[in-house]
Amino acid sequence: MQRWLILDLCAPLIAFGGVSIDHVGPTRDFPAASMLTGLFGNALGWHWSDGPAHQALQDRLIFGARIEWEGRLVTDSQNAKLEKTDRGWTTHGIPEGRFGASYDSPHRRRRDYLADARVLVVLRLANDNAPTLDKLAEALRRPSRPLFIGRKPCLPTRPLYAGWCEAVDAYSALAVVGTAANASAQWPESEGPAGDRRIDLPDLRNWRSGLHGGGRTVVQGRMPVCGRETGAAS
Numbered sequence: 001m002q003r004w005l006i007l008d009l010c011a012p013l014i015a016f017g018g019v020s021i022d023h024v025g026p027t028r029d030f031p032a033a034s035m036l037t038g039l040f041g042n043a044l045g046w047h048w049s050d051g052p053a054h055q056a057l058q059d060r061l062i063f064g065a066r067i068e069w070e071g072r073l074v075t076d077s078q079n080a081k082l083e084k085t086d087r088g089w090t091t092h093g094i095p096e097g098r099f100g101a102s103y104d105s106p107h108r109r110r111r112d113y114l115a116d117a118r119v120l121v122v123l124r125l126a127n128d129n130a131p132t133l134d135k136l137a138e139a140l141r142r143p144s145r146p147l148f149i150g151r152k153p154c155l156p157t158r159p160l161y162a163g164w165c166e167a168v169d170a171y172s173a174l175a176v177v178g179t180a181a182n183a184s185a186q187w188p189e190s191e192g193p194a195g196d197r198r199i200d201l202p203d204l205r206n207w208r209s210g211l212h213g214g215g216r217t218v219v220q221g222r223m224p225v226c227g228r229e230t231g232a233a234s
Contacts, residue, residue, distance in 0.1 A: 001166045004173040005137050007036075007121040008162035013113040014071060015150030019202055019212065025111045027073075027150070030065045030186045031121060032203035033058055033216065035150050039160075040136055045144030054207035057131070063123035064170030064187035066223050068180045071117025078109045111151070122165065122173035137161055174223055183223045188216065195221030 009031065017035045018026035037058040038048075046053055087095040125133050140147075140161040148154045167173035171192025174185050189198065197220040206213030 004122040006162040010118040027112045034205035043139035043143040051207040060126040066183045066185035069118035071114030074115045185223045195219035
């Protein structure tokens with residue numbers, strides 16, 4: 001049996017990430033490995049430029065996810081004219097400046113979100129290196145900085161830490177959390193049955209270069225009805 005950390009990802013807006021093209025930032029229905037890595041890095045107080053630490057953690061993540069509440073897709077069109085001297089507040093509590101020339105035209109971006117979604121994640125680590133699974137759980141309970149689910153506007157509405165469960169693989173762990181009937185779920189290819197769909201998912205980041213870093217094979221299918229509601233546990 002393996003011990004799995006349960007995450008409860010619930011917010012008015014969620015961004016799970018995807019392959020960005022030009023100014024378009026999509027979102028998937030399930031969290032990306034790179035997004036979870038960034039979430040834990042933020043909780044641990046790591047700086048975004050600490051590439052080796054993020055890379056080592058991403059390489060150890062083994063997780064599955066199930067959708068408890070189906071979100072609806074919301075697209076935000078952003079237009080802003082940014083000047084060289086413009087500054088904004090950050091989660092560090094100090095204003096942050098920007099570099100480069102000013103823009104004569106507005107800076108335009110499109111960002112997709114899931115509105116009113118709730119996704120449960122079961123997660124373990126491939127080895128006992130630091131940080132340990134207990135350290136990740138403690139970081140979620142007492143984060144070094146405010147946490148968000150994918151992008152800064154995506155503030156959670158309930159604690160991200162939702163306790164523990166024991167199961168032989170990710171699929172079995174997903175089967176004992178949540179209560180949604182016939183829930184859509186996703187798990188690693190080697191962590192459960194064949195399911196309905198086998199997907200080569202490009203959700204890894206090269207944290208040293210900051211660019212796309214490859215993919216992994218996952219299975220997508222439906223989960224049986226579960227017997228208990230997931231909530232924060234000791």
